[in-house]
Structure formats: C-alpha cells, structure tokens
Amino acid sequence: MGERSTPTGGRARHGWVAALVVLLAGCTVSPPPPALAPQVSEPAYAVTVLDGDPAALATDTSTTLFASSPLAVLAAADDPAAQAEAGERATGLGVPLLLTGDPSAELDRLGATTVLPVGTGAEAWVAASGRVVTADDPDVTAPPARDVLVLTVDPTSPAAATARASGARVEAVTDPDPRIAPPPGLDPRPAHVVALGEGFGPAERLSARLDVAAGGSALPGGGQVLFPGHRMVALYGHPGVPALGVLGEQGIPESIARAQALAAEYQPVSDQPVVPAFELISTVADAGPGPDGDFSSEATVEFLRPWVDAAREAGVYVVLDLQPGRADFLTQARRYADLLTQPHVGLALDPEWRLGPDERPSQQIGAVGVEEINAVSTWLADLTRDDALPQKLLMVHQFRLSMIQGRERLDTSRDELAVLLHADGFGVPGEKLGTWAALHDGEPAGVDWGWKNFYDEDTPMFSPQQTLGVGPVPPVFVSFQ
Incomplete structure (x- = not known):
C-alpha cells in the first residue's frame, strides 16, 4: 500500500486562503510549514507481548511502534467516548494516541511538540502541562503500511488505534491462543507480531502457537487444541x-x-x-x-x-x-x-x-x-x-x-x-x-x-x-x- 495522508482541517484551510490574499496584495509571508512526519520503529523482537492497564498499554504500543512523532493525540483514561473519537483521529493522522494519567515521558521520547486533546479531561491535562495545543488536524504524512501484525481481543482500544496509525495491520481475535482461532495473514508469517492485552504471553509460547496456526494442520473435528473443544x-x-x-x-x-x-x-x-x-x-x-x-x-x-x-x-x-x-x-x-x-x-x-x-x-x-x-x-x-x-x-x-x-x-x-x-x-x-x-x-x-x-x-x-x-x-x- 502507498502512503496515507489526511487533508488539512477546515480552519487551517481558511488560514491558508487568507495568507494567499495577503500575498496577492503584495505582502511577504512565510511559505506554509511542511507536513509533519512521524517516524515508525521496528519492534525489537519477532514476537512482542504487551499488557497492562489501558494507559500503560497505549504508551507501550507507542514506544514499540513509533521512533518519534511531532504530534500525539490525547484522551482521558476515564472517558471512553473521547477515546473512541481520539482513536479515529489518531488513526487518520498516523500518530500515537496516549491517555492520561501522565503521558509526559512518552511525549518527551516522541519529541511531540504539539498535542491534539480530545475531550475535556485531555484538554484540562494539556492546559495544566503547558504543552502546545492544536485544535485542528494538521497536515501529517502518515506512515506507510508495513510487515507488522498486531493481535488484539479489543480492536477499539487506544493501543489498537496507535498500532493502526503506525501502519501495522491490526487483527481482532476471539481468543488469545491463535491455534483456537487463527488470524488471517500468517502465511507467510509476518516479520513482526505484536500482541496487545492479557492472555497472549509469554512471547516464546505465543511464537510457538503462531507457528502451529501458520502451518494450518488441523485435528480431526477441526481446530488445533484438543480440550476443550473435542x-x-x-x-x-x-x-x-x-x-x-x-x-x-x-x-x-x-x-x-x-x-x-x-x-x-x-x-x-x-x-x-x-x-x-x-x-x-x-x-x-x-x-x-x-x-x-x-x-x-x-x-x-x-x-x-x-x-x-x-x-x-x-x-x-x-x-x-x-x-x-x-x-x-x-x-x-x-x-x-x-x-x-x-x-x-x-x-x-x-x-x-x-x-x-x-x-x-x-x-x-x-x-x-x-x-x-x-x-x-x-x-x-x-x-x-x-x-x-x-x-x-x-x-x-x-x-x-x-x-x-x-x-x-x-x-x-x-x-x-x-x-x-x-x-x-x-x-x-x-x-x-x-x-x-x-x-x-x-x-x-x-x-x-x-x-x-x-x-x-x-x-x-x-x-x-x-x-x-x-x-x-x-x-x-x-x-x-
């Protein structure tokens, strides 16, 4: 797949129109700023298992899949509605989604000079932190698709949104054991697999289970696990x-x-x-x-x-x-x-x-x-x-x-x-x-x-x-x- 991009937000487009009018009137203005360009990183291991509460899981997913990002989307950890909207915006922009309590360390690691808060809780946190806020979706060059498979039992989670934003392919599974419900796209097996949430680990066991699921051999009666199920x-x-x-x-x-x-x-x-x-x-x-x-x-x-x-x-x-x-x-x-x-x-x-x-x-x-x-x-x-x-x-x-x-x-x-x-x-x-x-x-x-x-x-x-x-x-x- 090619690169994805998101159009400039409505108010930002009006700003560029105004600048053009001034320029035509003979005034000198600076050229529009270049698109923001997040940089992804490859997971350190062929199989990575991340677990924790939603805020910690969102941060760990960002750390695993992004090297840097000048912009991050933020939502409050206790505001599911804001998280859903923030997930859509982060995925569209191709930038990480983080949650409050305190995402300061991950924002600093990313080099996120701008934060896009969604919801009153996130807005209050950003105001108290003194960080630069953008209310519009800026021009961002989103990362391209890549050979990273992310497994999750909750595809609506903030961590899953961050994974999609990084260009990874996110697959929802009904069971953390891929032998029970093999996800698509395991043949050939991706270079990197990241599993989000409880039940997947440890990584060595998940890697062996993925080998079985990728092989496709089935038991009489179907499936790759004996009991329960048979x-x-x-x-x-x-x-x-x-x-x-x-x-x-x-x-x-x-x-x-x-x-x-x-x-x-x-x-x-x-x-x-x-x-x-x-x-x-x-x-x-x-x-x-x-x-x-x-x-x-x-x-x-x-x-x-x-x-x-x-x-x-x-x-x-x-x-x-x-x-x-x-x-x-x-x-x-x-x-x-x-x-x-x-x-x-x-x-x-x-x-x-x-x-x-x-x-x-x-x-x-x-x-x-x-x-x-x-x-x-x-x-x-x-x-x-x-x-x-x-x-x-x-x-x-x-x-x-x-x-x-x-x-x-x-x-x-x-x-x-x-x-x-x-x-x-x-x-x-x-x-x-x-x-x-x-x-x-x-x-x-x-x-x-x-x-x-x-x-x-x-x-x-x-x-x-x-x-x-x-x-x-x-x-x-x-x-x-």
Whole structure:
C-alpha cells in the first residue's frame, strides 16, 4: 500500500486562503510549514507481548511502534467516548494516541511538540502541562503500511488505534491462543507480531502457537487444541487379536464405521463435538522375553501405518498405546516417531505393563516413576513443537494410585500437549465410581480425564448418559474394550 495522508482541517484551510490574499496584495509571508512526519520503529523482537492497564498499554504500543512523532493525540483514561473519537483521529493522522494519567515521558521520547486533546479531561491535562495545543488536524504524512501484525481481543482500544496509525495491520481475535482461532495473514508469517492485552504471553509460547496456526494442520473435528473443544470416543485393542480389545474384532473399514457409530451415540449427550478414535495397542506385553528380552512385542511402523493412514482419511484420531514390559516408555515411544509426527496421532502409556527387572506380565500390576513419564512428555512436546503440530494427546492409564509413583509431580506444563489420566478399572458401577473418585483425590494440576467401558467385564456397562454424568468433571476421552 502507498502512503496515507489526511487533508488539512477546515480552519487551517481558511488560514491558508487568507495568507494567499495577503500575498496577492503584495505582502511577504512565510511559505506554509511542511507536513509533519512521524517516524515508525521496528519492534525489537519477532514476537512482542504487551499488557497492562489501558494507559500503560497505549504508551507501550507507542514506544514499540513509533521512533518519534511531532504530534500525539490525547484522551482521558476515564472517558471512553473521547477515546473512541481520539482513536479515529489518531488513526487518520498516523500518530500515537496516549491517555492520561501522565503521558509526559512518552511525549518527551516522541519529541511531540504539539498535542491534539480530545475531550475535556485531555484538554484540562494539556492546559495544566503547558504543552502546545492544536485544535485542528494538521497536515501529517502518515506512515506507510508495513510487515507488522498486531493481535488484539479489543480492536477499539487506544493501543489498537496507535498500532493502526503506525501502519501495522491490526487483527481482532476471539481468543488469545491463535491455534483456537487463527488470524488471517500468517502465511507467510509476518516479520513482526505484536500482541496487545492479557492472555497472549509469554512471547516464546505465543511464537510457538503462531507457528502451529501458520502451518494450518488441523485435528480431526477441526481446530488445533484438543480440550476443550473435542470429546473422543475410541475403540481399544490390537489389530487382528480380538482377545486384546474390540478394535481387533474387525478390519480397518469396519473399525472406522464402528468407532463412528459409537461417537454418534455420545454426541446427543455431549456438550462438545465427539470425535471417533482408535486406541491402538502398539507394543503388547508378552509372556515370553522375545529376542530383545523385554517381554514386550513391538508392532512395526509398517504394520500400524495402514490403520493410521485410514484413520486420518476418515477423521479418526489415533492413540498409540504402549505396554513396555521391561523396556522403558521413552525407548518404545521413539520407535513410532514417524507416526507421531502426524497431526492426528497421540500417545498412551500403560503403567500396568511397566515391569521391573525380575517381573513378568500378568503376575503383578506394574508401576512407573513419574520421572519416566515426564521424560516422554518432554520428548513428545519437543517433537510436536519442532514440527509445528497441533496439540497432541499424552494419555496415562491408571486404576491404582501405586501405578504412578510421584504422580503429584506429573508435568502438565507443556503447551504442546494435553495430558490425560485414563481411569481404566472395570467391575460393577460402585467399584468403577470408587476407582474414579480415588484417582481424583489429590489429582495433579492441569490434567484432563478419560474413562474406559468394558463390554464383558462391566456389569452392567455404563450408558453414554451415565458415562458423561460422572463427576466432578465428565471425561473427555472414553474408550471401549
């Protein structure tokens, strides 16, 4: 876009007409003054997050986007009507809008020799400060458009007006997380992004979120954040082995149709869109040690890929479930890195089958230290970040508190992951609800919750209404075995 300019105000034009009359009468007058020329500055960082009360935010936006300006518009911090008018004038002129209390330091930094006050509060402040006042819009050469994107949840704010005045492109967003509502114009990503207001920061996190939003990859069911916004209903099992769960009772097309039918049963009682899913056992705890001695049989990527690819095409989410035997979870997770780089693939850890050096499957309930889970969390979050993927599910099964040692230290801090505890006990309703309540006692902060229904072992199996009726919060992931 080219430069923008604002016509001279009405009274100023009359002044130039009078001067012309005098000149024609033979008097010598000075030529009209040149247009004022604000100078913009590039933000210091590729991503900048500004926050604070409206006056502080307006000042910080001016400091970030303007190097100097001989004129600034001023409105009172307690006068919304004046701020709205002042925003229009500042945007039209291409100069900063500041607010009272005391904008003196920013006016001095800008070199603002003239102030245009809007509203009685601003006029009173300027009169008390002794600064030069202009009542008309002077001739100003506004800054041209430039490669700066400004995000705000309040596009009418004084800070947003200052951003527009600087030539930046201002986009209103409905949520500070751009993965939830990606703003336009992120492909290619602008050289500089400035976010105004609460909820956007810190800058490093916003930068990673912008990478995801710019990449455009979506989850099944849409969006780039798992919860809230989705609920998943999954078939659990290993392909071709009915004894390990209902997913193994039929082939790929039939499993997709069955998962979709289950999701449809839950949609009428769900307050979130229900997405069909596969919980695909990828490493199976084995009675024998196997060639590597870890008592776990690992499916190859090539064996699992047809299921993963067909699920992607059908809008089905996939969770790769690990039963590691005497191996550790991170070693097994790394086997499936290629599949986990797909946006619709997450990971599940099953501590029941995490065995000690002298333990064997089905002879005891396994357990894992939280440090091992956190190591997987770090690896999976880094993989998700490095590939700019939508948020990824990390699910941990539990039906006894002893299965996760040090659970209170479970790391849920990584923005790239939704960490979910999955209560997979079976039995009569009272037993299941007792397990559910016990697991919630002292739950780690920031976790989501999952629930498993068993066709054969539950007596009776919970209905969709009963499953989503458990408290204190309904599960966001429901699997069927």
